[in-house]
Amino acid sequence: MKAIVATDRSAEAAGITLTDVPEPAPAINDVLVEVHASGFVPAEWEWSSTWVDRSGNDRVQPIIGHEFAGVVTALGYGTTGLSVGQRVFGITDWHRDGTLAEYAAVESRNLAPLPGDVAFTVGAGLPISGLTAWQGLFPHGRLQPGQTVLAHGAAGAVGAFVTQLAREFGAYVIGTGRGKDRQAALDLGAHEFLDLDTEDLADIGGVDVVFDVIGGEVQERSARLIRPGGALVSVVGPVEARPVDGRAIDFVVESVPEQLTQIARRVRNGRLRPHIGTIASLDDAVTALHPATRRHGKTVIRLRA
Numbered sequence: 001m002k003a004i005v006a007t008d009r010s011a012e013a014a015g016i017t018l019t020d021v022p023e024p025a026p027a028i029n030d031v032l033v034e035v036h037a038s039g040f041v042p043a044e045w046e047w048s049s050t051w052v053d054r055s056g057n058d059r060v061q062p063i064i065g066h067e068f069a070g071v072v073t074a075l076g077y078g079t080t081g082l083s084v085g086q087r088v089f090g091i092t093d094w095h096r097d098g099t100l101a102e103y104a105a106v107e108s109r110n111l112a113p114l115p116g117d118v119a120f121t122v123g124a125g126l127p128i129s130g131l132t133a134w135q136g137l138f139p140h141g142r143l144q145p146g147q148t149v150l151a152h153g154a155a156g157a158v159g160a161f162v163t164q165l166a167r168e169f170g171a172y173v174i175g176t177g178r179g180k181d182r183q184a185a186l187d188l189g190a191h192e193f194l195d196l197d198t199e200d201l202a203d204i205g206g207v208d209v210v211f212d213v214i215g216g217e218v219q220e221r222s223a224r225l226i227r228p229g230g231a232l233v234s235v236v237g238p239v240e241a242r243p244v245d246g247r248a249i250d251f252v253v254e255s256v257p258e259q260l261t262q263i264a265r266r267v268r269n270g271r272l273r274p275h276i277g278t279i280a281s282l283d284d285a286v287t288a289l290h291p292a293t294r295r296h297g298k299t300v301i302r303l304r305a
Contacts, residue, residue, distance in 0.1 A: 003101035004285050004301075005061040012045040013290035016064065018282065024097065024105035026076035031108050033088060036304045037124035038099040039067040040289055041157075049094035065100035065301070066092045069114050069123030079108050087114040089123040089264075091131070091255035099124075100285060100301055112260035115268055122267065125276045125298045130263040132253045133161035136211055136233040137169070140249045145170030147208035147230075150222060152176045154185035154193065157298045158235065160275035162211045163188045168271055174204055188273070201225065212236060223248075276300055 001023045008015030026032040044050050044064055053059055069089035072082055082088065090111040092098055097105075114123045137143045149166040153159035154175025166173045167189035175181075175190035182193045194204060201221045208230040210222045215236035223232050226243035239248040266272035277297020280288035285301045 001102040002282060003063045003097075004065065004282070004289070006050065006064050007061055009045075009051050013042070016286055016289060018286055019061075021061075021063065021101070023103050026074055026079070026105045028077045029079050029108055030076035030105045031072045031079055031082055031088075031111065032074040032076075033068070033070040033104050033106055033111075034073045034304070035068050035070040035099050035102060035104050036120035036302070037069050038065040038101075038301050038303065039124045039128060039298055040065050040100065040301065041067075041128055047094065054095050059095075063097035063099075063101050063104075065098040066094060067124060067127035068092070068099035068104065069120040070099075070104070073103070076105075076108075082108050082111065087116065087120075087123075088112065089114040089127060090257070090260060091127045091253070094252075100282075102282075102303055109257070110255035112257035112264070115264055118264055118267055120304075121276065121279050121300050121302055122274055123264070125274045125300050126263055126267065127255060127260060128253060129157045129275070129298060130161050130272075131256065131259055132158050132235055133165050133211075134259050134263065135251065135253060135256075136235065136249075137162060137165055137209065140251055141209045141211070141231045141233045143169060143171055143209055146172075148172045148174065148206070150174050150176065150204070150207045150210045150225065151185075151190065152196075152211060152218065152222070153213040154190050155181035155188065155275070155296075156213065157275055158213055159185075159211070160188050161272070163190050164272050166209075166211075167191075168266075171209075174207065176201075209233065215240075274298070 088111040151162045174192045175185035179195040206227045212234045220241035223241040226246045228245040230246040234250040242248040275297045278299045
């Protein structure tokens with residue numbers, strides 16, 4: 001089968017190639033999925049799991065990509081809850097070969113049914129960004145209606161979901177980003193927008209939840225704004241700047257089928273819009289994943305029509 005593999009850690013996106021690899025076999029509690037579309041997160045180059053297995057051994061030409069949508073074609077021994085021919089979407093294990101391939105072996109517990117009226121390309125763009133937003137706001141951020149959320153990168157792949165979910169939940173949303181992102185963030189539901197290049201974060205006053213996708217000095221300034229009992233939620237590694245009287249959380253997203261179902265339901269009824277910027281074929285994936293210029297929104301690779 002065809003797959004996109006990483007060949008050079010130091011080269012990052014410049015070191016990927018389209019090649020032929022053996023089709024995987026489903027292990028116990030796995031399913032084999034015919035991948036129809038796969039998303040990709042550029043941060044994969046920074047994850048140790050991309051390059052080493054759970055025992056610390058180097059992974060040779062790992063298949064990249066970990067979020068996808070497709071159709072179950074085979075069940076591993078003992079697998080229950082899914083059936084052959086079923087449309088599914090979700091996230092694969094970080095240490096296993098990924099989803100930028102014609103087939104992927106995935107633990108069934110990481111998958112949720114994909115409704116028939118949600119396109120595979122849409123489904124592939126939901127799991128990592130959507131679940132990151134959901135888990136950061138609710139289980140980790142403990143967001144309550146009426147609270148104020150500071151959503152950094154409000155028009156980005158994750159931030160777009162944060163903005164929409166927080167607004168739907170009844171929070172007051174202040175989005176940030178570059179000036180050119182202002183209208184996009186407001187269209188997604190932000191009540192206000194702050195240009196991090198030209199405006200002062202201190203001017204917004206206190207907030208209850210900061211959702212940080214930037215880190216560094218922006219994180220440090222944001223921590224000072226958190227009200228007593230509030231939370232700084234980071235998806236850029238361990239939190240370095242902690243609120244004086246609040247919680248600081250960093251987390252790695254996990255595939256939770258019940259949450260995936262909630263996200264898909266909102267996409268179906270129009271309450272949630274995925275932020276997909278580029279859709280490319282598998283044959284064009286190497287170029288699409290290593291663009292000459294910065295692209296907006298998530299890149300999704302379509303493997304089948």
